Amino acid sequence: MVQRDSVTSGKLRGCIGMNLRKLRVPALAALALALLLLVGCGPQGDDGTSYLALDWTYTPITIDFPQLPVVVAPGTYYWHPEGLYYGEYVAWEGTWWRFNYEIEVDEGAWGIGGITGADGADRFYTMYLYSWGPELSYVELSGSLGLVQPPPEGESPAAREQAKAAALDLRPASARSLATGSVDASRYDLDHPQPYRYERTGPGYRFLIEGQGYRPL
Secondary structure, X not given: OHHHHHHXXXXXXXXXHHHHHHHHHHHHHHHHHHHHHHHOEEEEOOOOOEEEEEEOOOOOOEEEOOOOOOEEOOOOOEEOOOEEEEEEEEOOXXXXXEEEEEEOOXXXXXXXXXXXXXXXXXXXXXXXXXXXXXXXXXXXXXXXXXXXXXXXXXXXXXXXXXXXXXXXXXXXXXXXXXXXXXXXXXHEOOOOOEEEEEEEEEOOEEEEEEEEEEOEO
């Protein structure tokens, strides 16, 4: 009799323990779901806005940037959408550069637990129209406003252009506004293009310019 009661008691305890475990699983699932809703992704913040300025040491002969105004002042920032775009210019010493360039925006961050994430920073790009091809850099609207891609150490681009002008015995103009103008392609050696690629990457950004340069005949 005692043994039978012991067996019955043991079965009862096992049954109760199993039921408690079954109840515990949905409770844990509900808790996990609540935590996920609490700390999960919230709405994404707005993307930052990008702007593009053109600049140069010596004024190009002509420029053509369909995404910019008809008349462009050096060092002036104009709103520019993100994506891959076409541009061209004839440098002060006559080389014709045709290329695609990429502009990015700083995307907004995702939020947490229903809270909207931070907005992306505004980016201010500058494209330098050098005689050896275009280059890109940018600053973000932040506390530092430091150049993301500083010029290399050593001879500055301006000094390099000045030395080239002196070697060619030219006195090119600088720092004046330019209107979009067409290029007479028949004046250039189209059979021997000079491939050009400018690419720089870093945390959260990529500069890319690909195209060709043509020497005048």
